[in-house]
Amino acid sequence: MKKIIVVGGGAGGLELATKLGRTYGRKKRAKITLVDRKASHLWKPLLHEVATGAMDEGIDAISYRAHAKNHSFEFHMGSLCDIDRDRKCIRLAELKDEDGELLVPERELEYDILVMAIGSTSNDFNTQGVSDNCIFLDSPEQAHLFRTEMNNEFLKLHTKSGEGSVDIAIVGGGATGVELSAELHNAVRELNIYGYSGLDSSKLNVTLIEAGERILPALPPRISSAAHNELMELGVNVKTSTMIVKAEEDGLITKEGEKISAGIMVWAAGIKAPDFLKEFGGLETNRINQLIVKDTLQTTRDDSIFVIGDCAACQQSDGSMVPPRAQAAHQMASLCFKNIVAMVSGLEMKSYVYKDHGSLVSLSRFSTVGSLMGNLTKGSMMIEGRLARIVYISLYRNHQIAIHGLFKTGLMMFVSRINRVLRPSLKLH
Ligand SMILES: Cc1cc2nc3c(=O)[nH]c(=O)nc-3n(C[C@H](O)[C@H](O)[C@H](O)COP(=O)(O)OP(=O)(O)OC[C@H]3O[C@@H](n4cnc5c(N)ncnc54)[C@H](O)[C@@H]3O)c2cc1C
Structure with a gap:
């Protein structure tokens, strides 16, 4: 029986494992395994809502174990750390509890077909002080951290009867930064309704900082200008053409030497694939650690390894790269499924073409x-x-x-x- 492993149960990986489970696992025609370092799945584009409390992840998160049982695949909780391509096996790091006690030792899992779907993390471009002083919105845990800090600041302000302000700086004028800025203003209105007297939009100073000439640079200019106007109306201070060179405990320093003071700082300016992929089994990677794939979504150096979602470097026919988006991960999961079926049945595989909807x-x-x-x-x-x-x-x-x-x-x-x-x-x- 063929062994198919999907590593990463995110936007792309969970959809793929579910389809493979329904098709092969149920009839025991192949053994399907999903590996994720977390116990549950939350669709990543919702993280900014988790960060402000607009969404309760306890309700929307999916337990991998329960989902695997219902869709005929196995789930292994663990963090992928290495691969042996000659022996066709992957290594999962040991699992420890919060006190550092060993729960599960290091393990190896064998595969015939491997799918890498481990997503991306924020890229701070090694900017000084960012990893120590800024919050990244890469996981539900980080979103919680943001919410705790935000609620603490609001509570302090409420206790002081509204004296002072809550200053939040967000670096990166992409979708994450723009959506978070607006969600924060919504959170303040809601908190006021729930008894946080003295708290209103005038007490919230959100500064959104973008290095480029306009926010939402990946979208047409008329959309970024509509979003810019909406944010300004809400009271967000939008700073474009502003490069951050350093993050300190109480604020950000621009290239021109200006200090943007903030109690909470979020870094959402660009992504990279996890660093360990740089040296991952001799597979070809690009400068942001993504694994380079052919149009079939197989890696350039190993046909038994597919890559989907944010960790794939997939070039389109016009030379541009497929963007790191949920819709791309969804489409790649669908094509990867078809190509795995074709591979198992000895049929010809299809090429992936990104459809921007x-x-x-x-x-x-x-x-x-x-x-x-x-x-x-x-x-x-x-x-x-x-x-x-x-x-x-x-x-x-x-x-x-x-x-x-x-x-x-x-x-x-x-x-x-x-x-x-x-x-x-x-x-x-
Ligand atoms: C706040 C925010 C808002 C966004 N909004 C939008 C939007 O509106 N529209 C849009 O199209 N895109 C949006 N995106 C981008 C979108 O979320 C990603 O493009 C998409 O989730 C990528 O899917 P993926 O399957 O590649 O990775 P992910 O969904 O990130 O999943 C990766 C999975 O791999 C697991 N993993 C990571 N490393 C390991 C390891 N070493 N071992 C085992 N498991 C591992 C993780 O736990 C995770 O479950 C947003 C992103 C963020 C952060």
Whole structure:
């Protein structure tokens, strides 16, 4: 029986493992294994909502073990640390508890086909002081850390009857920075409703810093300018063409020597694949550690290894790289599934072509802006407001459908409606 291992149960990996489990695992035609260093999955584009409390991850997170049982694959919790391509096995680092006590020793797992889907982390470009003083929004734990610091600052302000302000600086004017800035203003309004007197938008100083000439540089200029205007209306201080060269305990230093004071600093300026991939089994990587793949999504040096999502360096026919986005991870998971089926059946594989369906940016409850691409729109069409909100939410719904199927996703939507009545609109604890 063939052994297929997917490492990384994120936006791409969990969808792929689920499909492989349903197709091969259920009929015991292949042994499907998912490896992740965490016990549960949370769709990464929701992290900024977890950070501000707009989302309760306890409700939306999926337990890998329960999901594996329902979809006929095995789950191993552990962190991939090495590979032996000659023996076709991967090594998982030992697992320890919070006190450093050994839970599970180092293990090896054998594969016939390996899929790497371990995503990316924030790239601080070795900027001085960033790793010590800034929060990265790469995982639910980091989102929690941000929420704790934010709530502490708001509590202090509330206790001082609103004297002073909460200063938050966010580096990186991409989707993460823009969405987080808007969510923060929503959080302040909600906290005021829940009894944090003296707290309103005028007490929140959010500075969004972007090195380029405009925020959302990957999106058409009219969308970035719409988002820029919305943020300014909310009271966000947007600083473009501003390069941060150093992070200190109480603020950020720009290239021009200006200090942007802040109690909480978030770094969301660019990504890289995990550092250990640089030396991973002699596979070819690029300067941000992504594994270079052919158009079939197989690595350039080993056909038994596929790579999907943010950790894949996949060049498109026009020479540009597939962007690190959830929609790319979703599409790659679908094509990788087809190519694994083709490989197992001895059929010809297909080439991956990235289909850009557009990009949407949520400005919390205030607005949603973005563009749709496709035949119907004959290129790119800007959308805003309610329609944009529906399309934005449908991205997550598509992910849920790929994982749970239509019926269960429908039930989850129903439960989330009920929760809107039962639970506070902001996670307060
Ligand atoms: C705050 C935020 C907002 C975003 N918003 C959007 C958006 O609106 N639209 C959009 O298209 N994209 C968005 N993105 C980008 C999107 O989240 C990623 O492109 C997408 O999640 C990539 O999917 P992936 O499967 O490659 O990796 P991920 O979803 O990151 O999953 C990687 C998985 O690998 C596991 N893992 C990592 N290292 C190891 C290891 N050594 N061993 C075992 N397991 C490991 C992790 O625990 C994780 O489960 C956003 C990202 C962030 C951070």
